[in-house]
Amino acid sequence: GDSVTQMEGPVTLSEEAFLTINCTYTATGYPSLFWYVQYPGEGLQLLLKATKADDKGSNKGFEATYRKETTSFHLEKGSVQVSDSAVYFCALTLSAAGNKLTFGGGTRVLVKP
């Protein structure tokens, strides 16, 4: 079946450091790929998405590129802030499945001042 694997956390960084969270997927067909963020006490929020190979999603300084050849969608940010502390989830959906999401296990990120 379809699945998403992400690096385990927690990831602890200092402010202004570079952040990378690895995400790889297994899917039958060509999925759309997403990164969601869950801030403490809040619901999941869509951070960015990409729908086809080589697409780059970006939002709030975060970027991820859909790499079909490596089945990956790694999340990056060049300079993190304390406010980026959250749990990040990589997810996919297939067109036939509409917006029913398959999520990875999540990566907790803690940014220290």
Next chain:
Amino acid sequence: ETGVTQSPTHLIKTRGQQVTLRCSSQSGHNTVSWYQQALGQGPQFIFQYYREEENGRGNFPPRFSGLQFPNYSSELNVNALELDDSALYLCASSPTPQSQETQYFGPGTRLLVL
């Protein structure tokens, strides 16, 4: 603020009991999906309702059931609760079953089964 609300925010039940969780969708959204998020894990898709009909189900037993009402609010019912049902339950509403960027999640209901 997504406009998706869930109630209650927390509850505690004992094994074997039944529970009903509620979700109020964003205005104009006719699709609602439910997810189970166990502690330290990613959300898992339970089922989706579209215009009051079930529109897909994940790998959950029949004791997980749902309803969607004409005003598109929704309920998740779980019978014969087990300890492993302890989790955060999320609902997400969207204008259609294909809407991706306009699917919004509620804050969740945290269920503890003792």
